[in-house]
Amino acid sequence: MRCEVVAIGTELLLGQIVDTNSSWIGEQLALIGIDSHFQVKVGDNFDRMAQTIRHALDRSDAVICCGGLGPTQDDITREVIAAIMGVELHRDEAIVEKIRLMFESRGRVMVDNNRRQADIPAGATPIAQMPGTAPGLICPIGDKVIYAVPGVPHEMRTMMQGTILADLQHRSGETAVIRSRVLRTWGDSESGLAQRLADRIDQLDAQGNPTLAFQASGMEGIKVRITAKAADAAAVDAIIAAEESVIRGLLSDVIFGVDEESMEVVVLNMLGARGLTMAIAEGLTGGVLAARLSEIDHRMAIFRGAAVSADFATADRPAADSAAAAAAQVRRDFGTDVGLAVVAARTHEEQPSRTVFMNLAIGEARYAQSVALPGDRNRFRNYAVINVLNFLRQTLAANSH
Amino acid sequence: MRCEVVAIGTELLLGQIVDTNSSWIGEQLALIGIDSHFQVKVGDNFDRMAQTIRHALDRSDAVICCGGLGPTQDDITREVIAAIMGVELHRDEAIVEKIRLMFESRGRVMVDNNRRQADIPAGATPIAQMPGTAPGLICPIGDKVIYAVPGVPHEMRTMMQGTILADLQHRSGETAVIRSRVLRTWGDSESGLAQRLADRIDQLDAQGNPTLAFQASGMEGIKVRITAKAADAAAVDAIIAAEESVIRGLLSDVIFGVDEESMEVVVLNMLGARGLTMAIAEGLTGGVLAARLSEIDHRMAIFRGAAVSADFATADRPAADSAAAAAAQVRRDFGTDVGLAVVAARTHEEQPSRTVFMNLAIGEARYAQSVALPGDRNRFRNYAVINVLNFLRQTLAANSH
Numbered sequence A, B: 001m002r003c004e005v006v007a008i009g010t011e012l013l014l015g016q017i018v019d020t021n022s023s024w025i026g027e028q029l030a031l032i033g034i035d036s037h038f039q040v041k042v043g044d045n046f047d048r049m050a051q052t053i054r055h056a057l058d059r060s061d062a063v064i065c066c067g068g069l070g071p072t073q074d075d076i077t078r079e080v081i082a083a084i085m086g087v088e089l090h091r092d093e094a095i096v097e098k099i100r101l102m103f104e105s106r107g108r109v110m111v112d113n114n115r116r117q118a119d120i121p122a123g124a125t126p127i128a129q130m131p132g133t134a135p136g137l138i139c140p141i142g143d144k145v146i147y148a149v150p151g152v153p154h155e156m157r158t159m160m161q162g163t164i165l166a167d168l169q170h171r172s173g174e175t176a177v178i179r180s181r182v183l184r185t186w187g188d189s190e191s192g193l194a195q196r197l198a199d200r201i202d203q204l205d206a207q208g209n210p211t212l213a214f215q216a217s218g219m220e221g222i223k224v225r226i227t228a229k230a231a232d233a234a235a236v237d238a239i240i241a242a243e244e245s246v247i248r249g250l251l252s253d254v255i256f257g258v259d260e261e262s263m264e265v266v267v268l269n270m271l272g273a274r275g276l277t278m279a280i281a282e283g284l285t286g287g288v289l290a291a292r293l294s295e296i297d298h299r300m301a302i303f304r305g306a307a308v309s310a311d312f313a314t315a316d317r318p319a320a321d322s323a324a325a326a327a328a329q330v331r332r333d334f335g336t337d338v339g340l341a342v343v344a345a346r347t348h349e350e351q352p353s354r355t356v357f358m359n360l361a362i363g364e365a366r367y368a369q370s371v372a373l374p375g376d377r378n379r380f381r382n383y384a385v386i387n388v389l390n391f392l393r394q395t396l397a398a399n400s401h
Helices: A021-031 A046-059 A077-085 A092-103 A112-120 A153-171 A190-196 A198-207 A232-249 A263-273 A288-296 A319-335 A376-397 B022-033 B048-061 B077-085 B093-107 B112-118 B151-173 B190-196 B198-207 B233-251 B263-273 B288-296 B319-334 B377-398
Strands: A005-008 A038-042 A062-066 A090-091 A117-121 A139-141 A144-149 A179-184 A212-216 A222-230 A256-259 A278-282 A304-310 A338-344 A352-364 A365-374 B003-008 B038-042 B062-064 B089-091 B119-121 B137-141 B142-151 B177-185 B211-216 B224-229 B255-258 B278-282 B305-311 B338-344 B353-362 B365-374
Touching: A005 A021, A005 B062, A021 A062, A021 A092, A021 A153, A021 B233, A038 A046, A046 A062, A046 A077, A046 A144, A062 A153, A062 B198, A077 A090, A077 A117, A077 A139, A077 A144, A112 A117, A117 A139, A139 A153, A179 A232, A190 A198, A190 A212, A190 A222, A190 A232, A198 A212, A198 A232, A222 A232, A222 B305, A232 A256, A232 B137, A256 A263, A263 A288, A263 A376, A278 A288, A278 A319, A278 B278, A288 A304, A288 A376, A288 B288, A288 B305, A304 A319, A304 B288, A319 A338, A319 A352, A319 A365, A319 B151, A338 A376, A352 A376, A352 B288, A365 A376, A376 B151, B003 B022, B003 B048, B022 B038, B022 B151, B038 B048, B048 B062, B048 B077, B048 B142, B062 B151, B077 B089, B077 B119, B077 B137, B077 B142, B093 B112, B112 B119, B119 B137, B137 B151, B142 B151, B177 B233, B190 B198, B190 B224, B190 B233, B198 B211, B198 B233, B211 B288, B224 B233, B233 B255, B263 B288, B263 B377, B278 B319, B288 B305, B288 B377, B319 B338, B319 B353, B319 B365, B353 B377
Parallel strands: A005 A038, A005 A062, A062 A144, A278 A304, A278 A338, B003 B038, B003 B062, B062 B142, B278 B305, B278 B338
Antiparallel strands: A038 B038, A090 A117, A139 A144, A179 A222, A179 A256, A212 A222, A304 B305, A338 A352, A352 A365, B089 B119, B137 B142, B177 B224, B177 B255, B211 B224, B338 B353, B353 B365
């Protein structure tokens, strides 16, 4: 089964907005085994939209149209789909009422334009999920289908996950449940991981289910995705759990999280589970580490604060000593259980690689590590942040405090 | 003249990489007055690539193919274009030599696969700029043209700016020089700006050159773009400069920067010009302000450091007092000329809007401002950061220290 994605909006072609919706949809389709061979961006123009959607429908079984469902005169996806279906639009009063209530609950008055959003091609079905004022649509055309979803990412995702992915899977005749889990790694290369998993991949290739795939994700590390298929949810979850335990046996030292867990989520959970609070000292990284930690721990209950200072990196003494002093200092100043410092030796020139010194004070215990990192200034900073988080993670894992 | 963009790579369809190249190219084409009606993503598949590029060439005058020029067997853009041109590939030994030297200079040895990158369709011209190992191509087909550029963004951009945009402009018969300048604003709505500029826009609509356009850019504010056309660069620059001074007369209070100048660049320049150093105290924003300042001032010569602490927001005393005390404290602790604090009253529940207290200590002078901001946690933090930067900018502009 093939499904094409058409992203609608002149602002996409002009580069005023980057089309991230199509990428996300493509990823979701791949996960349920549906091919997406083409993704097209087209402006808010009746003829070009009609031409694009018709062309997509010729070569695919389903088309997802994203955008052009708003209340303004530019928003003509409804009209274009009705023309392709060869039907008229009719106003769905139940949807008018939904929109009116939505405005009322926000203390605003619905204007006439918003009624247009309730105009539905005859024969189309509104999608049950409607997080905004734009209803999504399922529009059957013979044995094919056009879906229309809003361009607002969270509205589109709600409708995809609530209705469209299941409807596509149903239409594809696929009754199996397909699920996947991502194991997130840091500390080995893609070829290194492939080598460590080579025998297992050969075994899985022979048996066909589950499958493993790698995805290099830059500063987020390398993801190993387990995808499995089975008759029901319980069976597929059992296959994934069994495979996860095999992979963990082979890669336990580099796996730090699962699915959407970032490194900062993981370390904050580890600290929280032990009842530890933490303060940090940032020389080199200038506040990036604090920003990442406080984005997760936004009440700053575990991550209590940071000292960011140009003076942690001085030419006066070795950077390793600066890091040790800073870790102890912030732990005292903020009255926390843990003090963590990241400092680089001050240089007077750009260098191809620089050494980062990390120091960790937990109670009376002290841990230090240093690492030489490549990259321009910004890559270097971000590499330093992920390395210091990983240093904290590994140290906590190896020691009980 | 119409130019279509074809982004090539299965990883784009699978959502492993978001296609930002097409957006950037679309923006550049619009700036030189060339229409881009469609942008298509297609996987690394010979037939589907050929079908997509042929279709694009039927309905447009030029096609820019982005990606598929690498050294692996997946990279078949060269072969597909040769087939469309109806010619053979031949190996360009001058390019082989360039690639070999590039490897040599990095201390690596060129492998055989890399020679494939020097295979050029007969009749095609390599693009002079070649920042990586993949040559770009200009491939004439009758009076139309296919360009091939690598998918690596900085390589693609170098070739677009060095060759392709000028070649397209030449082909379009447009001899005029088109340039634009962006005036960046913060503090008024799009409709508010439109109202203040209404008379000027009417005048410009009547005369046709230059033009004004608005672009809402979220946390980056609203951009007002002046675009002008003239016979030569000096004339176009004069038109833009004259228009900029008219617009500044109407919007002087909200314009903070030009083109790529962010708010932090502007305030760091203002501080630097006055020889002032600064330290900051972040309650609410958890290090985000420090990260943004140190990303620009990466040696931390002007922005000397930050104290990030959960305790700046306490229930014990009014948040305005906390902000004043924190601004004075960091100024003393870091020994800087300026101390800046941003603090929110501590709350025990999520609220639809919260008040942010900002305080600025410059020498003996003290300035305070507060603002109620909406949004969920992350939007709130980012709004607070841009507001505190704007508070600093406006206070510096209004006072000489």
